[in-house]
Every structure is written in C-alpha cells, then in structure tokens.
Amino acid sequence: MRTLINIFILLLTLTSCQSQTKKANTNKTVGGPCEGCEAIFEYGNQKLTSIDTLPDFDQNKPKLRLTGTVFEKDGKTPAKNVILYIYHTDRNGIYPKKGGEKGWARRHGYIRGWIKTDKTGQYTFHTFRPAAYPNGTIPEHIHVTVKEPSKNEYYIDVFAFDDDPILTSKERHKLKNRGGSGIVKPALNDGILTAKRDIVLGLNIPNYE
Numbered sequence: 001m002r003t004l005i006n007i008f009i010l011l012l013t014l015t016s017c018q019s020q021t022k023k024a025n026t027n028k029t030v031g032g033p034c035e036g037c038e039a040i041f042e043y044g045n046q047k048l049t050s051i052d053t054l055p056d057f058d059q060n061k062p063k064l065r066l067t068g069t070v071f072e073k074d075g076k077t078p079a080k081n082v083i084l085y086i087y088h089t090d091r092n093g094i095y096p097k098k099g100g101e102k103g104w105a106r107r108h109g110y111i112r113g114w115i116k117t118d119k120t121g122q123y124t125f126h127t128f129r130p131a132a133y134p135n136g137t138i139p140e141h142i143h144v145t146v147k148e149p150s151k152n153e154y155y156i157d158v159f160a161f162d163d164d165p166i167l168t169s170k171e172r173h174k175l176k177n178r179g180g181s182g183i184v185k186p187a188l189n190d191g192i193l194t195a196k197r198d199i200v201l202g203l204n205i206p207n208y209e
C-alpha cells in the first residue's frame with residue numbers, strides 16, 4: 001500500500017512539474033499566452049493596406065471610424081508594417097456567423113478586419129459600433145491583436161467607449177493599458193462616429209524588449 005502511495009505521489013509531482021515547464025515556456029512569449037491571437041494570420045489572399053472596411057458596414061448604424069497612429073516603444077517613431085486585427089460583436093451583441101466558418105471565425109464571427117501600417121504608422125478601420133453582450137454586464141468592446149514584423153502576435157487593450165454606461169469605474173480599473181489606453185471618445189465627423197486611438201507597441205506588454 002505504501003509503495004502505491006509513493007508511486008501516486010511521484011506521478012503527481014511529475015505531472016505538476018510538466019505543467020510548470022509548459023507555463024514557463026508560454027510566458028517567454030511576448031505578451032504572454034493569448035488564445036486566438038493567431039487569427040491575425042487569417043486574412044487569406046487579402047492585400048493589406050492601412051485602411052480596411054469591415055463586413056456589414058453599409059447595413060449598420062452608428063457607423064464608426066477607428067483611426068490613429070501606431071508608434072514604436074519610444075512613443076514617437078511611427079511603426080511601419082505592423083498588422084492589426086480587430087473583431088467585434090454585431091448590433092445584437094453577438095459574434096455573428098454565416099455558417100461554414102473556418103479557423104477562428106468560428107469564435108470571432110465574421111465582423112473582423114485587418115490592416116497593415118505604412119511608413120506613417122497610421123491605420124483606419126471603417127465599421128459600426130458594436131453592442132454589449134446580451135447579458136449587459138460587459139462594456140461594448142472591439143478586440144485587437146498586433147503583429148510586428150519581428151515579434152510574435154499579442155493582444156492589446158480592447159477598444160472601449162468612454163460614453164458607454166456599462167464602462168463603470170470598476171470596469172475601467174480592470175483595464176491594463178496594454179499598448180496604451182483603448183478607451184475612445186467617439187465624435188461625429190462627416191456623419192460618422194470617429195474615434196482616435198494611438199497605439200504604443202510594447203507598452204505594458206509582458207516580456208517585451
């Protein structure tokens with residue numbers, strides 16, 4: 001019996017060591033573990049430019065323009081050839097699918113888009129304002145992932161909306177300011193809500209050198 005218990009303890013120790021090793025390896029990754037960040041590579045044959053229009057832009061209101069400059073870690077130098085991937089819910093607060101989705105579209109839905117910055121570091125997405133999840137406890141948000149030429153992909157703070165009543169001070173405190181604050185203040189510009197956010201690569205990103 002004693003031998004059996006010893007074998008059991010040995011197995012338990014080995015298993016926990018293995019999981020610790022796995023965790024340590026994952027943590028070496030820039031930005032830490034990220035489920036679904038690899039969706040940034042799912043743009044297929046699309047030739048990426050610094051401007052993209054997301055699906056269903058025409059059918060939805062309020063229309064939204066997300067724009068700004070991506071900077072290197074110094075916060076001053078425009079960062080070129082950086083891919084940004086965003087996805088968000090529809091006006092019902094769900095990640096809509098059409099059926100037959102492949103890859104991460106099965107989770108993220110089809111309201112998604114990609115840009116690649118040019119030498120000015122600027123980006124623009126044309127889309128519409130997402131709704132909060134139907135349970136109404138999580139603020140409206142747009143997920144965003146970054147891929148720099150020489151680093152692995154990592155996520156930054158979601159875009160959130162300063163005038164969203166669900167974005168309480170408690171929710172604001174949960175944000176980590178990865179890449180800088182993602183809280184935008186949309187303002188009407190030519191009939192379209194325009195939200196500006198500059199992104200600083202590596203800011204508050206673990207293991208970033």
Ligand SMILES: [Fe+2]
Pocket residue numbers: 141143
């Ligand atoms: Fe979400």
